[in-house]
Amino acid sequence: MTGFCVLGCGTMGKALLTGIFDSVAENGVPTDVPFAVPDKYFACVKFAKEVEDGQRLLGGRAEFVQHSGNVRAAEQSQYVLLACKPQVASEVLGVAGMREALKGKLVLSILAGKTIDQLQSMVDESTRVVRIMPNTASRIRESMSVICAGPRATPTDVEFAEWVFSGIGRTMQLDERLIDAATALCGSGPAFVATMIEAMTDGGIMMGIPFRQAQELAAQTMVGTAKMVISGQHPAMIRNDVSIPLAVPSVVCWRLKTANSVVPLLAVSRRPRSGHLVWASKRPGLFCPFGKIAQEACMFHRRWHQLPLGHHPFSLSLACR
Template sequence: MRIGIIGAGVMGSSIVKRLLEKGVARADEVFVSDIDFGKLEKLWKETGARTFRDNSLVAKEAEVLIICVKPQQMAEALASLKHSITPNHLVISIAAGVRIGAIERGLKEGTRVIRAMPNQACLIGLSATAFSLGRNATEEDRSKAEMIFSSFGRAFLVKEEMLDAVTGLSGSGPAYAYAVIDAMAEGGVEAGLPRETAIALAAQTLLGAATMVLETNRSPDELAKLVATPGGTTEAGMRVLEEGGFRNLLVRAVVRATERSKEISSLFIEM
């Protein structure tokens, strides 16, 4: 698969590395553009991918284009690609808040578009990536997208109207998890643990709990009840969380982040 990456920032560079590591494409099949020569040179040295300063040159080489620029840079990126797009191209955008309709309007009529929302764990191959198909995207496009997204985590096909909720949950979710790890570690320190040990224990505990949910097919509530022996330590700790409104705070955080995603999306309806 010949894949072009528009934008060699943190996400774009991480995607290149995962595509190569997982064998989705060879180095001579990956083409990257960016205005920052330093980023391109670094990525070329690390991966061997072909690099360009001109987005249109990447479009001429690739069949799949993944746009990895900031939302405010999308209009310029689309304009630079528009005249190089052919019916053979599939365009994938990971720009937060920029809807499929706006992307389609910025390119040639009939362009096949997919919009995706990965998260920070893309950097280590553990992203939760939700994606939606544009009106011209095909089943073959869906299969290509799933192959690409699976190279850096798990892929979930959703309706586009759900992507704001995805942003509020899994897009912003790593920050919520870091806050939980930090708070748990702080409790460990207050209880007498060295900070480094407390952080490692908290992080490994969340990793283990997440893996239990994914691999046992049991609900989080069911698994929590298996840990919380009546009258035991876990029950005592859980009671404190309930009294402090822990669950409700996380629900509110996801809902508010979703609302903010909708607000941001409204700014990019027309570009």
């Protein structure tokens, strides 16, 4: 038996297991790989209710166990995915018998902010660690996961991590010194993109488009643009394709390019008949000094109001500081 155990099978753990099961159902068990493919899955959670819910969700394809069974599950597994919250990692790995259970095994960690060194210090030196930063789009198998191999990890370990995480989206290998940046970019990225979709949706609503339609227009525009970039088109070319001098996209793009960072979003919508700009939304991002943004937004509003915008009904601006 080749066991795969998820220590802390919450949102991400379930998404990953679902990804593996779906990928095996679609493509079959891979045969031309250098690692042993798991054939038994354990999912460890804290509360009894989660055991029942998880069992129902995954239809018996993984054995759900409560935390008192963590060590037993790890003992029966060749691979362990650490997916609890980072703050309980030392408790989960420090429990009696866990160090022994993980000896000589591969630990895949998705804990935000826990370095390979920190993780390595919590386990035996024979335990190999690979650190991964996926994102929440794992749930629909559209994650962008960054993989960093620890010093003891073998190329086969990395291939195994690639197999697991390619089940839930795309993967990329990066040096660990870049993982915090990657965490901000693609780990937290869905929050930024969702905020932009909300802002665009709000702008649509301000112009009279019903919520559902506005949200679909905004989201599909985002998907289409992202796919053009992934297929090789440069963002500048895409921008140029929709921008003519002094039209709204040009002005907004100029504003974006002169901004200093990319965290907060401000959507502005212009009602052609009343001829004035309306703030569709002001949404501070994670590190947003909101007062400054609002102040800047007001200045922008005034300047914008004087521009010969013609009949352009709507625009979106990312105002950044």
